[in-house]
Amino acid sequence: MAQLIPARYIGDYPVHLSSEHGKRHGARLAEGHTTYDHRIDGKVISKGDIVLMPAEDVLGQTFWHDPAHNQPSLRIGVGHVIMPQHAVNPVANAPYSREELQALGYEFHMGRPDFEPVVPDGEAPAANNARIGKNSGSKASATAATTQPAPAAEQPQEMPDAYVSGYFADVEPAAVVDAPATAASDTATDTANTAAASDDGAATVKE
Amino acid sequence: MPTLIVPIRSDRAYVGVAKQTVGGTPVTPNMFPRWVDGSALQLDVKAEDVWEGDGSRRLSSIIKNLQEVKIKHVFMPRPNEIGFFEAMAMGNGSDAYTAPAVNTTLSSASLANATSISVGANTGLTGSTNISLVLSAGTAREEIAVFLPPATGAGPYVLNVASTYNGGKLLYAHSSGDTVQSASSHVITDQTDGNYYTYEVSLGDTAGIIVRVRDCKCVSVKRSAKAGGILTYELELQGIACTVQASAATVTYDTHGYFLYDSGVWTLDGGTTGYALAVDSFDIEQKNNPDTSIQTESLVLAAIIYGNLSVDVGISVIYLDGSYISKVYFGGATGTADSQTIYQGNLTLTFTLADNFNSVTYNILTLDYTKAEPPAPKKDGKAFRQPLSATSVSNFSQNPYLLQTTVNNTTFSAY
Numbered sequence: 001m002a003q004l005i006p007a008r009y010i011g012d013y014p015v016h017l018s019s020e021h022g023k024r025h026g027a028r029l030a031e032g033h034t035t036y037d038h039r040i041d042g043k044v045i046s047k048g049d050i051v052l053m054p055a056e057d058v059l060g061q062t063f064w065h066d067p068a069h070n071q072p073s074l075r076i077g078v079g080h081v082i083m084p085q086h087a088v089n090p091v092a093n094a095p096y097s098r099e100e101l102q103a104l105g106y107e108f109h110m111g112r113p114d115f116e117p118v119v120p121d122g123e124a125p126a127a128n129n130a131r132i133g134k135n136s137g138s139k140a141s142a143t144a145a146t147t148q149p150a151p152a153a154e155q156p157q158e159m160p161d162a163y164v165s166g167y168f169a170d171v172e173p174a175a176v177v178d179a180p181a182t183a184a185s186d187t188a189t190d191t192a193n194t195a196a197a198s199d200d201g202a203a204t205v206k207e
Numbered sequence: 208m209p210t211l212i213v214p215i216r217s218d219r220a221y222v223g224v225a226k227q228t229v230g231g232t233p234v235t236p237n238m239f240p241r242w243v244d245g246s247a248l249q250l251d252v253k254a255e256d257v258w259e260g261d262g263s264r265r266l267s268s269i270i271k272n273l274q275e276v277k278i279k280h281v282f283m284p285r286p287n288e289i290g291f292f293e294a295m296a297m298g299n300g301s302d303a304y305t306a307p308a309v310n311t312t313l314s315s316a317s318l319a320n321a322t323s324i325s326v327g328a329n330t331g332l333t334g335s336t337n338i339s340l341v342l343s344a345g346t347a348r349e350e351i352a353v354f355l356p357p358a359t360g361a362g363p364y365v366l367n368v369a370s371t372y373n374g375g376k377l378l379y380a381h382s383s384g385d386t387v388q389s390a391s392s393h394v395i396t397d398q399t400d401g402n403y404y405t406y407e408v409s410l411g412d413t414a415g416i417i418v419r420v421r422d423c424k425c426v427s428v429k430r431s432a433k434a435g436g437i438l439t440y441e442l443e444l445q446g447i448a449c450t451v452q453a454s455a456a457t458v459t460y461d462t463h464g465y466f467l468y469d470s471g472v473w474t475l476d477g478g479t480t481g482y483a484l485a486v487d488s489f490d491i492e493q494k495n496n497p498d499t500s501i502q503t504e505s506l507v508l509a510a511i512i513y514g515n516l517s518v519d520v521g522i523s524v525i526y527l528d529g530s531y532i533s534k535v536y537f538g539g540a541t542g543t544a545d546s547q548t549i550y551q552g553n554l555t556l557t558f559t560l561a562d563n564f565n566s567v568t569y570n571i572l573t574l575d576y577t578k579a580e581p582p583a584p585k586k587d588g589k590a591f592r593q594p595l596s597a598t599s600v601s602n603f604s605q606n607p608y609l610l611q612t613t614v615n616n617t618t619f620s621a622y
Contacts, residue, residue, distance in 0.1 A: 002454040011237070012345055013287055013617045018239070018458035021221060021412055030347035044462055047345040054454045057235050063450055069506065075453070102231055107421075107450070110234040112457075113225065 002054035003078070006036055011114035014046040026051035050118055056109070058117050063107040080108045215411035221458050222246060222280055223407040226295070226622075230510070233405040233421035233450070238291055239458045240282035245441065248408040248418060249277040250449070274506050275499070276420045276446035278406050283437045285461035286565035290393045290614040292440060293567075294622035296428040296493055297612070298398030298513065304621035307331075309340055309389035314363035316383045320376040323367045324354075326387050332358040337369045339564035342377075343385040344617050350379045351562040390564050390615035393622060396608035400513045401425055401495065406446060412455040420446035424497055424511045430569070431490035433523075438466040438558055438567075445499050448507045463565060466558040475522075476552030476574075485525040487592065489556070491569060492519045493610060518599040518609040520554060520574060526591030531579035550576045552597065570611040573602040 006026070009015070017024055019042030026040045027033035027050045036052050045051065055078045062076040064083065076083065082096075086104055089096045096104065223236025252274050259267040284292060294302045309331035317324050324342070332338070334356045342350045353372035358364035368375050401424045409417045423446040432438045475483040496514035503509040524531075530540050538546025552574045559566040578596035599609040 012619050014345065014347065014349055014462055015459035016462050018221070018460060020219075021409070021455045021458045024457060028347070044347070045459070046347045046349065049347075051457060053457050056454075057457060060235065073450075108232055109419075109450075110228075110232060112235045112237045114237045 002056070004052040005055045005058060006050050006118040007053045007058040007112075007115040008118050009045050009047060009049050009051065009114060010116055011047065014044050016044050017041050017051070024051055024053075051115070053115065056111070058111045058115050060111040061109045063109070065105045065107060067103070067105045076106075082106060213414075215415050219409075219411050219415070221407075221409045221456065222278075222282075223409075223456050223458065224280075224291075224295075225405045226291075227403040227405055227422070230403045230422050233419060236405060236407045236419075236456055237459070238288060239456070239460055240280070240284060240288050240292075241460060243281050243283065243439070245279065245281035247279045248410070248420075249279070251275050251277065271506060273502055273508075275508060276423075276449060277426075278408065278420065278423065278442075278444045278446060280406075280442040280444065281439065283439050283465040285463045285465060286560060286567070286614065286616040287461050287463065287618050289440075289466075289567050289612075290395070290616055290618055290622050292428070292442065293395045293612045293614060294393075295401065295404055296425045296442070296495070297395050297610075298401045301395045301398045302622040303394040303396070305392040305394070306619065307388040307391050309338070309387065311387050313342070313381055313383055313385045313387060317377060317381045319378065319380045321368070321380075322375055322377075323365050324377070324381070324387065325363045326358060326366055327363055329358040329362075329364045329366075331389060332356045332364065332366060337371065338389065339562060341386075341388050341390070341564065341617055343379075343381050344388055344619070346385065348379050348381050348385065349617075350377065350381070351564045352377055353563065388617075388619075390566075391617065391619050393614040393616070393618070395612045395614065395622075397493075397516055397518075397610060401497075403511075404444070406444065407452065407456060409455055413453070417452040417455060419450050419452050420448070421450070422447035422508075422511065424513070425495055426497055426499075427492065427494045429490050429492040431488070432466075432468040432471070433488035434468060436468050438468065445497060445508075445511055447509075447511065464560060466560065466567060468558075470558050470560070472557045472559075474553075474555040476554075482524050482527060482531070485527055486522055487525060488523045490521045491571075491610065492521070493517070494519075516609060518571065520571065520597045520599065522595045522597075524593050524595060526582050526593040531576070531593065531595060532581055535576045535579040551602075552576060564615070565617070566613075566615045568613040570613065571599045571609070572606040573600050574598070575600050 017040055022041070023039060024041035025037055027036050027038060028040055028043065028045060029048050031038070036050060040051065059079045061078055062081050063073055064076050065073045082101060086096060086101065088094065089100065220242065221239055222242045223239045225234035225236045225238065227234050253272045254269050255272050256266055257268045257270060261267065290302070311326045311328040311330065314325040314327050326332070337353050337355055339351055339353050342348070342352060353369040354366050355369040356366065358366040368377060403422045403424060405419060405421050406423050407417065407419045409415070423444045426443040426445050429441040430438065431441070473479065473483040473486060475486070494517045496517070497511050498514055499508065499511055501508055501510045501512070533540055533542045534550040536546070537544060538548040554571040554574055555568065557566060557568040574597040576595065576597045578594070580594050582591040582593045601609065
């Protein structure tokens with residue numbers, strides 16, 4: 001089950017949230033919501049409304065594809081992250097550049113440009129702005145920050161059991177995470193994150 | 208006890224798109240035009256038989272040479288979508304965006320059924336012709352209403368609601384400080400190459416498969432409509448590589464309506480009468496002819512670039528006289544014999560939503576007519592119909608574009 005985070009809609013024009021592709025919960029300014037546990041799929045959302053969305057839709061995600069096409073592809077995680085073995089370029093003794101990481105097989109996916117993650121009170125919005133700047137085409141969050149509704153600071157009071165509430169901290173590009181075991185280094189099955197999405201069009205990535 | 212299978216409905220699908228800022232970095236889709244029949248995801252494998260001498264007559268194996276992705280996307284675009292897809296087809300930097308001429312705010316709140324609003328500035332509101340403005344754009348209170356300038360006063364200014372709109376009253380309440388804007392203008396023309404886009408196609412959501420295709424470019428787009436119908440786009444795209452998604456996207460739709468054929472206003476070959484009133488269907492087909500053969504060290508393509516551009520127009524008219532036959536084949540309206548002369552025309556076609564705010568205009572400066580097929584006589588006695596074919600040309604480099612699309616909508620930044 002995808003982990004959900006609250007995300008604020010910052011698009012130019014109202015949009016209709018489809019009711020045909022799964023339940024969606026969130027908070028609509030028009031209805032004065034103060035928590036995120038309201039069903040809002042099938043409704044029109046406008047600037048400032050908050051939707052609980054899969055984290056990867058908002059923060060992006062990272063895949064790794066073996067440049068030699070021998071190992072199966074992996075979904076590394078939410079945001080732009082790299083595996084520990086690629087934290088430092090041993091030749092330059094410095095972090096790899098983005099282009100070098102892409103040559104190593106990393107594929108960084110950006111989040112939606114018309115949503116921004118909701119920043120809890122007390123957190124600096126600068127990192128958010130920087131990320132939004134990378135998601136080119138989205139508006140800066142300055143306006144959103146000044147019109148941030150009160151519900152943004154509150155956690156849902158009662159959430160359906162399947163949801164995980166909370167805020168996922170921004171990760172800078174090339175943040176190092178504990179990566180799932182690769183096929184070359186670990187033949188044991190990783191039950192937490194078995195994956196196989198390759199450039200060859202093979203199927204399924206599951207979490 | 209038999210075990211039942213669990214089929215998946217063929218309409219349990221979505222198509223999502225987003226513009227990439229750079230090649231190789233996909234973007235989560237944020238635009239989901241409502242697809243119609245004819246849309247498809249096509250994964251193609253070019254494979255090679257490997258024959259090895261092992262003493263048998265048997266094929267040894269097969270290898271993949273190339274795997275590529277093609278997408279056909281058919282939909283009826285909304286005003287904010289149409290600008291996005293025009294910019295996709297036309298290329299990088301194609302949108303010459305102009306901010307709204309009227310761009311002010313409400314000086315005080317207005318209630319539902321209000322007959323006027325109070326605005327902070329009267330720029331663009333000094334005329335005397337009805338003007339459509341969007342109030343509270345982007346918010347839950349967004350309303351496109353018609354007003355009658357001039358705005359009066361010394362600031363703030365009072366602007367009256369036109370009597371032709373909702374009996375002269377606003378539908379919704381609006382807050383002080385909410386924006387008051389005219390339509391933004393996007394003038395989109397063909398460029399040298401296109402941006403990369405990410406497409407995501409769901410076939411059954413998580414019960415089926417959700418494929419995200421990175422680095423897609425527009426191969427061709429056909430804009431068409433027929434009498435009594437709806438403006439429809441058929442896009443064909445080539446993508447580079449796929450990843451399978453673990454969860455369905457949050458699908459969001461533009462809330463506006465589509466463009467109806469009967470809202471079209473035609474200027475055909477410089478005229479607004481005659482055949483300009485006799486068009487029962489049309490299509491404008493743009494082909495970017497991209498180079499899809501750039502493959503280096505991977506199973507998938509390494510890049511896609513645009514090739515030569517062609518813009519062809521097909522028009523079906525109700526036959527009124529033999530003038531097009533004379534012009535295209537015999538050198539002119541009064542021509543009498545085969546002629547070398549190419550008949551040149553032009554086209555301006557505008558579709559507008561009922562709100563008189565959102566619109567799209569196609570403009571072709573020079574159309575070289577290549578065909579004006581004589582209609583076939585039929586015993587049923589129904590009206591002759593005549594197909595015309597023409598191609599947009601630069602006219603020896605005099606024209607700065609082959610096709611210009613102007614979109615007025617509520618997207619307040621360049622595509």
